[in-house]
Amino acid sequence: MKLYDGGRAPNPRRVRIFLAEKGIQVPTVPVDMARREHQGEAITRLNPLQRLPILELDDGTVITESVAICRYFEEQSPEPALFGRDALTRARVEMWQRRIEFGLFIPVSAAFRHLHPAMKGWEVPQVPAWGEASKSKATEFLRFLDGELAGRPFIAGDEFSIADITGFVAVQFMKPARIDVPEELVHARRWYGEMASRPSAGA
């Protein structure tokens, strides 16, 4: 199998961190998004939506979407369980994964794409008013998350899960998106520090 990787962009990072946590090594094909290689013929043939990462299995089967790729590896190598272990924990991980995506990951991405000068020509049209509204939504959600993290070590409960990976990448992405993490959110900051100190954080 081959993983077509997209470097520092948030979604490729989610998959690399997931694989590092699982201890799985996959041959990687680097794709230079800055040079728009993901919009070239080879990648478009694999994923007409021109998004990365892409997993190509040995029989040519293609899986796109970072969370779908992660789920494929979870099914193949269940331990450590990063999507939950039973009906209830699987539902809780899914719940938090989605809360983090819709409340934080997507708003941070929208702020970056609609406000950052480097995204002109990538996000067409850039709508700065939507970028600003998204900044506020991200900060508001982070306050909610801070309260939740006051009572437990990880986003979805007592165990590290894919929701922590999504949250970690989203908070890290706040820097290029130029959104501050308010100083007083001590629980979110404690959690972020712990995520950043895991060996997988450099993946």
Add this chain to the structure above:
Amino acid sequence: MKLYDGGRAPNPRRVRIFLAEKGIQVPTVPVDMARREHQGEAITRLNPLQRLPILELDDGTVITESVAICRYFEEQSPEPALFGRDALTRARVEMWQRRIEFGLFIPVSAAFRHLHPAMKGWEVPQVPAWGEASKSKATEFLRFLDGELAGRPFIAGDEFSIADITGFVAVQFMKPARIDVPEELVHARRWYGEMASRPSAGA
């Protein structure tokens, strides 16, 4: 258990259709979103994000997010499998579920929330330029989906899955969002007609 339901809104509908496909009956508590009951004290205590639907288990455990609620029932009652049956089909369902959500469901919702006069005071601030951009994104994605559906009966492959439910609800939501389904998208129209004729469509 109790399902706090939100009527005609897209996310509550996704869960009701899923349950109908599974043949599962769950006691339901109607919540009138038009009267903003979901922003009242009772619902906010269950879900501080004030979103519906919400599943409350007999021990008081709360699961929010429609797909997380669906996954809980999938784990409890695996047949018929609506999230896939093995590593590969589960990954494919997840991939298509996410493509449909990001490519169609979210853009259609954004068009509705940012352009419809009835959403003033609900989506704050309304950003009409983002609503218009989202309309174009939804139509563009539907063209891609039409090409995919030329070659298979269901969105994720040969079997009906949760991705079809998400797609069906999203296309239905295009009407209040005032986005036309282009006449020439005959494969998408064939698929939509089949979804609309399933007994679950009225749930």
